[in-house]
Amino acid sequence: xxxxxxxxxxxFRDVRxxxxxxxxxxxxxxxxGYAVRTDLKNASIAVLDNARDxxxxxxxxxxxxxxxxxxTNRLDSYDDIDATFKKGKIKxxxxxxxxxxxxxxxxxxxxxxxxxxxxxxxxxSLVTGYTSGIMxxxxxxxxxQITTGLPVIIPEVRMYFNPNLESHFMFVPGIITLVLxxxxxxxxxxxxxxxxxxxxxxxxxxxxLKPWQIIVGKVAPYFFLSLFNxxxxxxxxxxxxxxxxxxxIALLIAECMLYILMGLSFGILISTIVDKMxxxxxxxxxxxxxxxxxLSGFIFPIENMPxxxxxxxxxxxxxxxxxxxxxxxxxxxxxxxxxxxxLILAGMTLFFIVLSARKFKVRLDDKAx
Amino acid sequence: MRRLLFLLKKExxxxxxxxxxxxxxxxVPLLQMLIIVPxxxxxxxxxxxxxxxxxxxxxxxxxxxxxxGSTFFKTTAAPMNIAGAExxxxxxxxxxxxxxxxxxxxxxxxxxxxxxxxxxxAVNSTQAMLxxxxxxxxxxxxxxxxxxxxxxxxxxxxxITTSPRYWYNPTLNYKHFMLPGVLVILIIAIGLMLAGxxxxxxxxxxxxxxxxxxxxxxxxxxxxxxxxxxxMGLIDLALGLTVGWIAFDIPFEGSILLFFACSAIFxxxxxxxxxFFSTLVSNRQQYLFxxxxxxxxxxxxxxxxxxxxxxxxxAQQFNWVNPVAYLMRINRMxxxxxxxxxxxxxxxxxxxxxxxxxxFLAIRGYRKRA
Numbered sequence: 001x002x003x004x005x006x007x008x009x010x011x012f013r014d015v016r017x018x019x020x021x022x023x024x025x026x027x028x029x030x031x032x033g034y035a036v037r038t039d040l041k042n043a044s045i046a047v048l049d050n051a052r053d054x055x056x057x058x059x060x061x062x063x064x065x066x067x068x069x070x071x072t073n074r075l076d077s078y079d080d081i082d083a084t085f086k087k088g089k090i091k092x093x094x095x096x097x098x099x100x101x102x103x104x105x106x107x108x109x110x111x112x113x114x115x116x117x118x119x120x121x122x123x124x125s126l127v128t129g130y131t132s133g134i135m136x137x138x139x140x141x142x143x144x145q146i147t148t149g150l151p152v153i154i155p156e157v158r159m160y161f162n163p164n165l166e167s168h169f170m171f172v173p174g175i176i177t178l179v180l181x182x183x184x185x186x187x188x189x190x191x192x193x194x195x196x197x198x199x200x201x202x203x204x205x206x207x208x209l210k211p212w213q214i215i216v217g218k219v220a221p222y223f224f225l226s227l228f229n230x231x232x233x234x235x236x237x238x239x240x241x242x243x244x245x246x247x248x249i250a251l252l253i254a255e256c257m258l259y260i261l262m263g264l265s266f267g268i269l270i271s272t273i274v275d276k277m278x279x280x281x282x283x284x285x286x287x288x289x290x291x292x293x294x295l296s297g298f299i300f301p302i303e304n305m306p307x308x309x310x311x312x313x314x315x316x317x318x319x320x321x322x323x324x325x326x327x328x329x330x331x332x333x334x335x336x337x338x339x340x341x342x343l344i345l346a347g348m349t350l351f352f353i354v355l356s357a358r359k360f361k362v363r364l365d366d367k368a369x
Numbered sequence: 370m371r372r373l374l375f376l377l378k379k380e381x382x383x384x385x386x387x388x389x390x391x392x393x394x395x396x397v398p399l400l401q402m403l404i405i406v407p408x409x410x411x412x413x414x415x416x417x418x419x420x421x422x423x424x425x426x427x428x429x430x431x432x433x434x435x436x437x438g439s440t441f442f443k444t445t446a447a448p449m450n451i452a453g454a455e456x457x458x459x460x461x462x463x464x465x466x467x468x469x470x471x472x473x474x475x476x477x478x479x480x481x482x483x484x485x486x487x488x489x490x491a492v493n494s495t496q497a498m499l500x501x502x503x504x505x506x507x508x509x510x511x512x513x514x515x516x517x518x519x520x521x522x523x524x525x526x527x528x529i530t531t532s533p534r535y536w537y538n539p540t541l542n543y544k545h546f547m548l549p550g551v552l553v554i555l556i557i558a559i560g561l562m563l564a565g566x567x568x569x570x571x572x573x574x575x576x577x578x579x580x581x582x583x584x585x586x587x588x589x590x591x592x593x594x595x596x597x598x599x600x601m602g603l604i605d606l607a608l609g610l611t612v613g614w615i616a617f618d619i620p621f622e623g624s625i626l627l628f629f630a631c632s633a634i635f636x637x638x639x640x641x642x643x644x645f646f647s648t649l650v651s652n653r654q655q656y657l658f659x660x661x662x663x664x665x666x667x668x669x670x671x672x673x674x675x676x677x678x679x680x681x682x683x684a685q686q687f688n689w690v691n692p693v694a695y696l697m698r699i700n701r702m703x704x705x706x707x708x709x710x711x712x713x714x715x716x717x718x719x720x721x722x723x724x725x726x727x728x729f730l731a732i733r734g735y736r737k738r739a
Contacts, residue, residue, distance in 0.1 A: 028669075039495055088702050115533075115534045139528040155487050156487065162494055278566055
């Protein structure tokens, strides 16, 4: 018990780390909530208007009026386009052909060209997607002016779980995942390996404390720290973004505890394998954090990746955890929807624990000799 | 000068003595490139579409087969009612549900108005909007087909279509976009993390004090610590680029010299940051978290995943001091668009100013330490 107290004191004495520990989720919430957008807002586009008639003016107006675009340049010739793109400010150029209005009246059909800067592919497809959406809207207003009893199909849409189409619904569960890895896996492994490096681990081993007590003592504070951090994140998300937890909070917290345990056991496992802090950091970073961030479905949906990543990400605990907390938090799903993933996470945790126990025992035997 | 060479020898020896780290420095960039680059894409590949057909007429079947035939949709279940549809959305088995009302074909005939109901899983809002716009364009195509078979002239249903062309990356290959970003992450990992940890280790283990009482000058110590990681960073960059070129056929339109010159300036900035942070902490654990904190912020805000121009004003102003933002822009412009020196000159100058700024802060921090 005294040992656990000592660990707690160690942690709280390190004010800088503590501040950062709570600063990380706060800053991430802020960034993902307000800065990083996978959507378009006031994207700079240029216009090459060869028509200069009322149709093109109307369309340019519509583009300007939308939240997505800001028309910043008017080009005079096709040859200017490359140079303008090279400067790097314009995302796309909209080209209106000559005699646009006349063509429209005569043929009923006209084509407007878009040249998008595809060095940012996501922006490029959004630009073309939204531009054609605006063109479609305009076409619909033209049709209304002509209506002759022709069938015009009207699809109505209902956006589930996120009617205001906020982009941060996706991210908050991901932030929780990230922060928990940091706290439970990284901190644990670093803290245990540090004792090894400084030789104080041996001192602990010869003390009356049993090995499992040492480990639990080291790990317990991080468990509570992580849990506390999760609660803070949820509160911040609620107060700042009005992001509710639609499902059962108890279930959410329980799943978080399981995940924290997973992180802790991973940290312990790593600490039995390496003896230098730098190595522990490298493994946790490259093996858990980076893949956890990029391959787990946090930012980039797994369905969009090549099929093989579906299988690769199966060994990543964060992938399963995201599939648990996203439905619970945003869709309000109950345990019936997530029991499979929960089982998998529990299995992984058990695996890490058993492996660490065996490795630790081997080390002890080595030392005893 | 001889002292510096001695120190450099010592540093390299120490690195080699940690075989794990050595292997990591070579393998990690390779693995990162190979594994991460193909995965990170926002491109929506295939949406799971469930359809409830209450009409069951040739018209509705026509519509469904049109949807199934498109590359964006993959038809999955056919729920019986709204509750079933909502269940599919909740369990994630469908991204989108189309409900065709039982009077659809009557609507097309003009008896009523033809409606369609669409339920979309909007947890990923961008994906939801794209899905919706794909659906509406297929529906519009179908609408045109129906109208034209009536023998009505197309002028009765006027429309403006867009014809998009994509420059610099005609296939919208995300790898071309993400590779410069992943390269940058690599450089930061080596530069900021490893270099800084190395510095703080001397502090933590007390060997820094010992060095302080030797004739070794402060600047010699700092330079000796920085140079190995500078070299490693450039090597890793070259390695990463080669892998990218071999494995992914990444184009390189611009001047490689320019690319490496800017990356070198960036490395100096990052190492300066590492030095500066190391003056703020007293042990490696703290350094880890301070460095990680800033790294995360800089990387996320830099426009690596999403364009920095879409960010609010305050975020764009922050990016004035974000070296990653500059390098991201420079890298993409040079690699993908073949931008020349005059195009990136402003960014390059700003990056250099930042680099000098960080070094200045670092030196001040070290003086205080002394």
